[in-house]
Amino acid sequence: MxxxxxxxxxxxxxxxxREKERNATLVINMNGSETRITDPKNAESxxxxxxxxxxxxxDGFKEEENGYFSPDPSHPNCNKYADQKKIFDDLGLGILHNAWEGYNSTMFAYGQTGSGKSWSIVxxxxNKGIVPQFCEKLFEEIEEKKQDPNNATDYQVICSMLELYNxxxxxxxxxxxxxxxKICLHPSHGFYVKNLQQIPVKNFEKIKELMNVGTTNRTVAATNMNATSSRAHTMFGITFTQKFENTAGTMSEKSAMINLVDLAGSERASSTGATGDRLKEGAAINKSLFTLGNCISALAKKANGGNIKVPYMDSVLTKLLKNALGGNSKTIMVAAVSPADINYQETLSTLRYVNRAKEIKTMAKINESETDVLIRKLTEEIEQYKTMMKSGNIPMMSDTADLTEEEKRELRKEIEEEYSNILDENNRRIDDIRKTYAERLKEAEERAHQPAEMRKAMVQKKKTVPYIYNLNMDPQLTGHVFYFFENSPxxxxxDVENAICLKGPSIAGKHASIxxxxxxxxxxxxxxxxxLLVNGVQVTSKTILHHNDRIVFGTTQYYVMVHPKKSARDKTAYPDITFAMAQKEIGIHSGIDMNTLLEEDLLEMLPxxxxxxxxxxxxxxxxxxxxxxxxxxxxQVQVTDTESDIEWIWSRQEFLNRKYIMQEVYQQFITGENWKLPQDKDPFYDDPTTPYLIGSVEIFLKSLAHGIDTKQVSDIIDCSARKVGTIEVHLIPCGEDSKDLIDSEESFFSEPEERLNKNLHFKIKILQAYGLSNRFTDMYCSFKVYLGETEHKTDKISGTVNPKWNFSKMFSFKMVTKQLIDYLTSETITIKLWGCHRSSKKDNDMTQVPSISEPVQQSEDIEPRANQAKFLMELHILKRKQRKQETKLDAIKQxxxxAExxxxxxxxxxxxxxxxESTTQQEIDANLQLISQEKDDDLESTTKSLTDADKSSSSKVSIRDLRKENRKSVNNSSLREII
Structure with a gap:
């Protein structure tokens, strides 16, 4: 082993x-086996x-005439660039060697959707990926070995392909x-999928054909089921068997199972929704990837000596991958990552995820046994299970004493079904062993003959007949569904009688006519x-379809028009169409500003x-x-109940999580299944008493850094950038005893740096809000201060549109740091205003829900309002700063x-x-009283000006020079000059 x-x-x-359009910056660097990622917001992290x-x-590559990307000798990163051949030589050849030796192998492709997983694997x-290069090389070596006249080994290659979704x-x-x-457990061979097609192939062309069939079936399912491919895992399996006569003269077989696993987008694993989303644990879509992460963590701890149970049984994916993770397999995990700063969090999550995996150990063994011994063992198992089932002597669990008779019968039924599955699997294995490879190939070719002929005919038809093909957010699934325009209309x-039958939301029985x-x-x-959209524009009347036009039926059915003759005439005029292009043009015609930094999120969210x-x-x-x-x-997403007019705000992630569950529910609805869910699992339901975010306000803190109080009256802005009210907030310095220091001696103005390493105490008072909507009740405010996780809340006020909270909270810092000073001088606190909707619709005064373009336009007013509030704060600080200067000048005058x-x-x-340097009037008075005790020092004859004063604390300054410097200071201390 x-x-x-x-x-x-x-x-x-x-x-x-898209990253180029957004001027993304590079956050990844690699040196040898080391990968570094830098936080774009903090270069030191x-x-x-x-x-x-x-x-x-x-980078560091060039495109050859045949389209292959090879290292570019003129680029500084030429030697650093890893092309497809390099990847296969390092990873694929090892898998190939293991297959010949009889070891099972598994390769995972992991990463964020769009990170380049498919590029490496397929x-x-x-630019062939690992899979096609492996298959090509395998058949090349088989053919080489067959050339040896003394080699009587029978080589068999069997393929399977499955998709795991929800x-x-x-x-x-x-x-x-x-x-x-159904997934079943065999006592000797582990988990397997019952009735999964195992198709023999004789060359690489047949494998390509099967992979194309599988991808087409994925596309059709995704189109019809309204399912999203980024949430599905795909497994392509190859079983390579060598049958030969061993040294003892008996027949033996050596087999290796190679599993190539394309995991769903990793960004879906990090979070299934916003914090507190009651549905985040209920989405079965995420279960497999989430459980895989738990298994990897458990196996990593186990490899380091921990005694921990690995939760293989918690999901279908981890059952299928049990051998790959900790059993009989040699395993490789390939993580694909984005270089862009805009994907920093997802990339860091991916790197951390796979970093745990490298600690896991597997125990691979050579799978070789004598054919007769293997058949005998399988036959004995069949007879053993048959006898137990016939006699009814089925072993039960030891702890069945507390079970009712009905529960025991159910348990016995489950065990009998499990035994029946084992019998079926053993019989299948015996048939496979006894049947010659030639016989199995013949059967497979007969089954595939008609579909293969249809595919050939389709290829020819595409050269002359106009048609539309599907467009999918997953490039692998684009161009696999075709509808030809042969008859008119x-x-x-x-409706099933339509020439083109489409399913999905917003598809009418009779939707369009071509x-x-x-x-x-x-x-x-x-x-x-x-x-019905053509090139992003709603179609209202008969419209001519041109080559490369994008057509959208309903909300999820995207297609591209193809005129073969026109495309052949001028290829340069027709670029390749992508799903992102189709989304972007819809966004433009929907009023989205394509220059916004949120373009990517908007394009994802709009459809x-x-x-x-x-x-x-x-x-x-x-x-x-x-x-x-x-x-x-x-x-964000605003959700409105059309019966009560109650609104909720969902985060982007919470919405996307619920959307996938809505798609599941919709699929059950259109297939006639029971789709209604209990309230706690209904993706459309939200508790009407859940607090609603009415709006928020940013409060500037800079006055606290100067030790002065400010009263800010600011607009409350909702998520649509509309003013929904006004709030009054008071920031007050205070003593350790919580006594307010408002225009007192102790609140003497100071520069922020003067507060370093000293105590700081202040209060935040939320007094009142004005002019709020009367459709809310139980209104309260919440906020957090400086690195704090604690959310501070006011009391709840009802029955008024002008709630008075008179809330006050004191904050103390025993040691003021540079970080705290920076926070106070440059940051704000966000005060959020929450409320519950009134239950009666007639009490509400809800306005029209804005269109997508309105928030973008209205939000232009936010910046001037924020600038005005900041200006008033700065002006207040400058006035206090002038007052301080005047106080000090008065003190020098005194x-x-x-002295005179x-x-x-x-x-x-x-x-x-x-x-x-006195900071209070009391300190000034104490220093003035010391003047009478001053003595003229005749030994210090040299007078020093104020600018030289820091050279010696024992120096003397003449009263004449002091009066001169004071006059200069007065002339330059006007408020106009300070501003």
Missing amino acids: DTENIKVAVRLRPFNS VHKFNFDYSYWSH GYGN EKIRDLLSSTKNENL ISVGK CQNKNDWTIEPTDSNVR AIEEVNAISKELDAKKVFSLMLNNQSEV MIEL KHEKTKLSLKLIKSLF
Whole structure:
């Protein structure tokens, strides 16, 4: 048995087009096996990771004439660049070697959606990924070995492909509709999928064909089921068997299972929703990836000596990958990461995730046994289970004493079903062993003959007949569904009698009609209420379809028009269409500012909003969803109950999490299943008594850094950037005894730096709000202060639109640091105003829900209002600063007059500095009283000006020079000059 750690490789891709448009910066650096990621907000925060391989594929390459990306000798990163060949040589050849030796192997592809997983695993065009290179090389070596006339070994390659979505397994190579295969446990071989197609192949071309079939089936399912591919895991399995005569003269077989796993987007694993979302644990979609993370953590702790249970049984994915994670397999994990600062959090999460995996150990063994012994063992197991089932002598668990008779019968039934599955699997294995590979190949080719001929005919038809093909957010699933324009007219809709039958939200029974007009094809909606877009614009009348036009039926069905003759005539005029391009043009025509930093989020959210609104309408959920921009910094979703007019605000992540559950519910609805969920699991439901964020206000803290009080009256702004009221907040310095220091001697103005390493005490008083809506009750405010996790809240006030809280909270800092000073001088606190909706609709005065473009336009007023509040704060500080200067100048004037009164010609520098640095009137008076005790020092004949005063505390300053300096200070201390 060969024990080794899971190998981990990280690969960095180039910037994609969207990252380039947003002027993204590079946050990843690689040196040898080390990967470093730098926080774009804090250059000193660098996380370092060491992996088995760190592959730099960000730059340093050129495109060859055949499309292959190879190292560019003219680029400084030429030697650093890792091309597809380098990746395969390091990772793929090892898997190939293991397969010949009889070891099982597994390769995971992990990373954020769009991070380049498919590029490494599958590749595109001549840039072949690990899978096609492995398959090509395997068959090349098989053919080489067959050339040896003394080699009588029989080589067999069997393929399977499945998709795991929402804890359900689909066979992607099956022509029958078995969408939910069962996973079973065999006592000798571990977990397996019952009735999963195992298809023999004789060359690499057949494997490519099968992978194409599987991808097409994924696309059709995603289109029909309204499912999202980024939430599905895909597993492509290859079983390589060598049958030969051993030294004893008996037949043996050596087998290796190679599993290539494309995991769902890793950003979905980090969070299933906002904090406190009651549905975050209920989304089965996330269960597999979440459990995989738990298994990796448990296995890492176990490898370091911990005694911990590994939760393989908690999800379907981890059951299937049990061997790969901690059993009989040699395993590699390939993490694909984005180079961009805008994906920093997701990339850091990915690196941390796979960093744990490298500690896991697996115990691979060579899978070799004599054929006769294997058949005999399987036959004995069959007879053993048959006897137990026939006699009814089925062993039960030892702790069944507390079970009722009904529960015992159910348990016995489950065990009998498990035994039956084992019998079926053993019989299948015996048939596979006894049946020759030639026989299995013949059967597979007969089954595949008709579909293969249809695919060939389709390829030819695409050269001459106009058609539309599907567009998907996953590039792998784009271009796998085709509808040809052969007859006119062509009806489109969800009714089965339509020529093009589409399913999904907002698809009408008769949705659109496509007709031929000489050499052109036109499209028009069959009803004025249907959603039909061409190039992002709503179609209201007959419209000509041109080559490369983007068509959207309903909210989820995206297609591209193809005119073969026109495209052949001028290829340069027609760029490749992507899903992002189609989304962007919809966004432009919906009023989205494409220059906003939130463009990416908006483009993602806009179609999602349209989709859930369509689902809500079909399910009669009585909810309307609309996009909101929170001060241009965050995309949120406003949810409105159409019966009560009660509103909720969901974060982007909470909305996306619930959207996936809504899609599951909708799928059950259209397939006739029981789709209604209990209230606690209903993705449309929110507690009407949940506090609603009415608005917020930013309060500047700079006055506290100067030790002065300010009263700020500021506008309360809601998530749509509308003013919803006014709030009065008072910031007050105070003593340790909590006594307010307002215009007192103790609140004497000071510069922020003077407060370093001293105590600081202040109060935040939230007095009152004015002019709020009468549709809210139980209104209160909340806020956090300086690195604090504690949320401070006022009392709840009801029955008024002008709530008076008179709230006061004292904050104390025993040692003022530079960080605290920076916080007070440059940051704000956000005070959030919350309230509960009144239950009666007639009491509400809700205004029209804004369109997506309105928040962007209205939010332009926020900046001037914020600048005005900041200006008033600065002006207040400057006035207090002038008052301080005037007080000190008055003190110096008094000092000069007292010195002349006592006939002093000189004063000590120490006394002058002490007077100048006084922070209260009491300190000033105490220093003035010391003047009478001053003595002229004849030994110190040299007078010193104020500018030289810091050279010696024992120096003397003449009263004449002091009066001269005082006159200069007075002339330069006007408020106009200070400003």
